[in-house]
Amino acid sequence: MNLELNKIVPIPPEEWEYFESLTNLQSISKNGHFIRVGEVNDSIGFCMSGLFRLYYMTPEGAEFNKSFCGKHDFVTSYSALLQKESSHLSIQALVDSELVVFRFRDFQDLYDRHVCWERLGRILAEKLFLHKETRERELLMLSAEQRYRLFMQRYGKMSEQIPLYHIASYLGITPVALSRIRQKLT
Numbered sequence: 001m002n003l004e005l006n007k008i009v010p011i012p013p014e015e016w017e018y019f020e021s022l023t024n025l026q027s028i029s030k031n032g033h034f035i036r037v038g039e040v041n042d043s044i045g046f047c048m049s050g051l052f053r054l055y056y057m058t059p060e061g062a063e064f065n066k067s068f069c070g071k072h073d074f075v076t077s078y079s080a081l082l083q084k085e086s087s088h089l090s091i092q093a094l095v096d097s098e099l100v101v102f103r104f105r106d107f108q109d110l111y112d113r114h115v116c117w118e119r120l121g122r123i124l125a126e127k128l129f130l131h132k133e134t135r136e137r138e139l140l141m142l143s144a145e146q147r148y149r150l151f152m153q154r155y156g157k158m159s160e161q162i163p164l165y166h167i168a169s170y171l172g173i174t175p176v177a178l179s180r181i182r183q184k185l186t
Contacts, residue, residue: 001046001100004072009119019110019117023102034091034099035077041087043101044076050097051161055169056089065170067135068094070158075099078128095161144173145181 002016035041052075054066069075077087081104110117168178
């Protein structure tokens with residue numbers, strides 16, 4: 001984790017040591033959840049290994065995948081943390097996974113401790129915004145085939161671990177439509 005975060009912003013060793021004292025390692029087995037819709041959660045996870053899906057569920061039980069997160073990604077219901085409310089989405093492990101977990105409140109307290117933490121928080125929020133805007137643009141402006149091609153470019157080998165019906169949900173199409181696109185491209 002240290003190496004990955006230091007790629008974003010340099011973190012002095014004494015700051016890193018203090019931050020590590022605020023974290024714990026959490027294992028989540030395949031199909032287990034880090035967060036479920038309706039839960040109040042005050043934690044952020046940093047994926048050390050594994051794969052997660054973030055998804056919404058309608059009152060009727062239909063699921064819609066928002067995104068996938070793998071090694072070296074942060075996972076949380078960020079809007080719920082910021083608004084101090086229950087989560088509107090669920091985060092589920094698609095394979096056995098490990099997270100380094102820390103409380104959001106502790107991370108916010110770090111902003112006043114050293115400038116590196118505030119920079120890190122800002123850069124991560126900017127990346128999250130860019131990801132969200134890119135996803136919205138793609139859903140509105142690109143065809144299903146174009147979205148699938150981009151998905152495969154972005155997720156590469158990781159896509160092999162994601163069930164096709166989850167990929168279809170992420171792309172906003174049916175599994176049958178995804179099957180047709182995959183057949184056309186092979």
